[in-house]
Amino acid sequence: MRPEIVTFWHGPLDSLRRLCLRSQVAAGHKVTVYSFEPLAQLPDGVANAEAETILPHTFAERLRPARPDGVWIDRTMLQFSDFFRMRLMAKNAGLWLDADVLLLKTIEIDAAKPYFAWERPRQLGNSVLYLPANDPIVSAFDGLMAQDELTPDWLSLQHRFTFLLHRLRGTKRISEVRLAIYGPAALTALARRAGELSSALPKKSFYAVHAEPKLFFEPQDFSALIGDPGIIGFHISPKGRGNQQPVPGSLHAWAAEKFR
Template sequence: MSERRPVASLWIGEKLHYLNQLCLKSHVEAGHPTTLYCTDDVQNAPEGVEVRPASDIMQIDMDLVATTSASFLSNVFRYKMIRETGAIWIDCDAFCHQPFPDDQEYIFGEHGLSGALNCGVVALPRECEMMDQLLDYYDNLPDYPPWWNKNQRRKYDKADPTLSHAARIYKAERTAFGPQAFTWFAKQAGQFEKALPRDVLYPVPFQLNDIFYDPHGNVEGHFTDNTLSVHLYTNGTKPWWEKHVPPPGSYAARMCEKIGIDPSQALK
């Protein structure tokens, strides 16, 4: 168990929500050494999670976070972390259903109903063309992301000119640093075909994320024998669920009971 591949994530903020606790601890329970890089002094990380400063990997520009979102710079952080440590990136809302395979260099997958890629769970070789292209994109942002059409460029041009270049890209297209960039550079590096089918990492479509709180929802009906990770999509969670414990019998409640997380102790 102790020899499983390490996984890591980033938390920008002072306190984890219970779903984040649940997802991090699920990797510990599966035997993955789990590191959480933090910008603040997080005191409620689950037992077994190693908490380290985010500055071990890169400095987080909190002014840029304030004009974008808490998850915005995680899109840069994850690749710098992989290159530095070789760990598998996991979003803090990715629940470990089965341990990740020991011998698979590329781990990323199709997402949602469109077949596009997501970067909520990512393993890449520390030295590879795709990694080089992603890091070069973030370190040397072009005037416009190369895949943008005229409408997207027009949105950028209309954004507040007092904002930074990166923030204006974000305002024009929220996912231009995340799934859009990942999908584009996977294609550019000839690695798009390595994407795992949706059932492996994102078995439940984003559009159905309320199912995790439905006691009568058949969440496991979306799973297959190949499912490794279950994305809980906390960025799309309705505010109600952030402030209330999940109903008994729901997937969220059952997994908390299984893993040993008390939702009432970590609500927003």
Template sequence: MAPIAQTAATRRPVASLWIGPRLHYLNQLCLLSHVKHGHPTTLYCTEPVSNVPEGIIVRPATDIMAVDMEIVRQTSESFLSNVFRYKMIAATDAIWIDCDAFCHRPFPDGMQNIYAGHGFRGALNCGVVYIPQQGELIARLLDYYDNLPDAPAWFNKQQRKKIEKQDPSLPQAVRIYNAERTAFGPQAFTYFAQQTGDYDKALSSDVLYPVPFQLNDVFYDPYGRVEGHFTEATLSVHLYTNGTKPWWRKNPPLANSYAARMCAEIGVDPAQALEE
């Protein structure tokens, strides 16, 4: 992989988390797209990662928080990243980026509330997020994760019953996760943003999620018009690797597709980092 040329400007730092020994080419692409736009880009890792591209700063995840991999195994990687992102912001003041968020334009220096609605629903997503290091929203999120309740305040009766039916010896994080997988991600972020009045500060979806999740195949279509979803306000393009079909993960993108064009632009060879 040839190193990309970094812009002269040094912009706001961004950071993400990786759990596992190897990046997929789409993750390499998205991380390097931030480097291209001058953002110092840090990847926090729970173990050594064999193929982090040159230009990415690698740090242990334990720089931010203690990592209980047993809880991760009982839940998912997304559980840890949902807790990690707010602790990372509080510790470093960096912008959180998922490893499948492509930097279309650099984040403005003065932008203080970077989060947006997602797809066709009203919930806020937290795939790309920055909130002030000190304030009611981040304080409530950190308190939620550090002092897990018997059930999240927004849970309905059915969700609460799902918690009650589980083995009480399980970690509380696991019991909540088993009742509702998104209870630590968009649900928590949306609820606390509503409680603090920050919900109304959200950006429109075209800024961070211009392509709805339900249409994510368009990134691999050589005849797709991905840029038709973009506006002048678009900063980030979420590629939704958690919803990518197995064929696209295991094979290089077709020529002229958005994924192939962005790889050529950034300097990533997909064939060298496919899912095994």
């Protein structure tokens, strides 16, 4: 099955993410970006949908202390999107791709099976994610969201001890302690508990340049990357380089020319 690609964004889209969205359309997918405000400069073929229908904006206040101006900090968006993608899975909305995933080829999935890949030797990535609506991982997040404090029952002993120490200092919510507690670490722990780790694709499928941004942004020979049949796309994680002009001779420049 060729799935619809879905994602969430809050704030303006930079040029790199618009490039990645164009690549997803070029691969033959229907692409929808959910947001709370209309997004400007969306590429042709990319739809914009109302995020409130999936997860209310007010849910963010359960992740962090409310700020008087209501502005989200970086941590808010990351944690909110971790829950948002799970709500999309519960609604059978499609395949989640982070907006900074550059797609090289069409993705085909089995709608009855999970779809994700290793990001590190012992950790799954959640930048590329599909789960059936009845998957145990989706059910675990449903149960978590029914709590007031959003404390996972899948925390490692080390994380539980760290949280206990912070609680003794007055911290009330685990979302204030760990930035990615609901992201890849959660997906990995729950996939292990559900016996689904064997479904994971190899790291290179989507994360060949993720930990080494110079492989994407700096000039070099990238022919092996784009010629490898096992690489489906690149999760780029630009880290402040989203509006950087492509440097000639870089994979970034190649992609910008290919997906104009």
